[in-house]
Amino acid sequence: MRGFASDNYAGVHPEVLAAIALANGGHQVSYGADVYTQALQEVFRAHFGPAAEVFPVFNGTGANVTALQAVTERWGAVICADSAHINTDECGAPERMGGLKLLTVPTPDGKLTPGLIDRQAYGLDDEHRAQPQVLSITQSTELGTLYTPEEITAICDHAHELGLTVHMDGSRIANAAAALGVPMARFTTDAGVDLLSFGGTKNGLLLGECVVVLRPEGVRSIRYLRKMSMQLASKMRFVSVQFEALLAGDLWLRSAAHANAMARRLEQAVRGIDGVSVVRPVQANAVFALLPREVSERLQKRYRFYFWNEATGEVRWMCSFDTTEADVDGFAAAIAEEMAA
Numbered sequence: 001m002r003g004f005a006s007d008n009y010a011g012v013h014p015e016v017l018a019a020i021a022l023a024n025g026g027h028q029v030s031y032g033a034d035v036y037t038q039a040l041q042e043v044f045r046a047h048f049g050p051a052a053e054v055f056p057v058f059n060g061t062g063a064n065v066t067a068l069q070a071v072t073e074r075w076g077a078v079i080c081a082d083s084a085h086i087n088t089d090e091c092g093a094p095e096r097m098g099g100l101k102l103l104t105v106p107t108p109d110g111k112l113t114p115g116l117i118d119r120q121a122y123g124l125d126d127e128h129r130a131q132p133q134v135l136s137i138t139q140s141t142e143l144g145t146l147y148t149p150e151e152i153t154a155i156c157d158h159a160h161e162l163g164l165t166v167h168m169d170g171s172r173i174a175n176a177a178a179a180l181g182v183p184m185a186r187f188t189t190d191a192g193v194d195l196l197s198f199g200g201t202k203n204g205l206l207l208g209e210c211v212v213v214l215r216p217e218g219v220r221s222i223r224y225l226r227k228m229s230m231q232l233a234s235k236m237r238f239v240s241v242q243f244e245a246l247l248a249g250d251l252w253l254r255s256a257a258h259a260n261a262m263a264r265r266l267e268q269a270v271r272g273i274d275g276v277s278v279v280r281p282v283q284a285n286a287v288f289a290l291l292p293r294e295v296s297e298r299l300q301k302r303y304r305f306y307f308w309n310e311a312t313g314e315v316r317w318m319c320s321f322d323t324t325e326a327d328v329d330g331f332a333a334a335i336a337e338e339m340a341a
């Protein structure tokens, strides 16, 4: 099956699979005291600076919930876009498992700005209001858009002035760096981001994400919170070695740049089809489009993809590290055929 439903429909990159097999010799100390997890600290520091500390976890929801708990008190709240994955697609885990209140803000494009943050950053010191303590942004966003490094710097400066910690959901951080053409530190550590959920699964890992502490001041007890949040892998070496394979060389960048290029190719191909409109800027590896619902439903019998908005009929097409030009061209041809039918 080939499709455009999600970048996590893709399998495991062969270089990652080979690394897992290599790590499968002999015994290693469990729960992160293995040589792979130890080495991973340096790998992350090479990307994010000498203060970075990395905590591998199983999945993105777990990374987000663990990270957000580490920078909030029991009365704390998280400001985020209403389209944020933590708000829309984590089954309420930040609220129920993390005990956090989410203060959401509508945005036109999935991106917060200092002005939008201010819509929820009030009542600081008011005991009647859950206290905004963290700001969470997603890069690239759930709507396939990107923050520039300057935009993130401005957001972090503003958040810090308000006393908020900044968390980034970097489930697709590699796609963002590849598209912006800058090192990942440029729009994280250097921009003032305090804490990061670093994505691996969507960029060719079998499973695994990491919580990365970029600025340790104010971040507490991740070790305990990770375990309590059921995110501590006993055979952690197999999670860690995948990140080493991804990040020690340029696999992270090659894979993400390829996924982005396939999204651009798809965008160009469908722009020429009458009746199909691309409704959001294609800045990373997602294409959002509007076309007649019955056409989408026929297409879904041939290729997997999701309706993003059932009410409007907007659909989302995701590209991944293993999407081929032939996949894109075949899909675009199928769209043209179904539009003409």
Ligand SMILES: Cc1ncc(COP(=O)(O)O)c(C=O)c1O
Residues within 6 Å of the ligand: 059, 060, 061, 062, 085, 086, 138, 141, 142, 169, 171, 172, 201
């Ligand atoms: C923006 C974003 N954050 C986090 C996640 C992590 O999700 P999961 O818990 O499925 O690994 C996803 C997955 O779709 C995502 O799109």
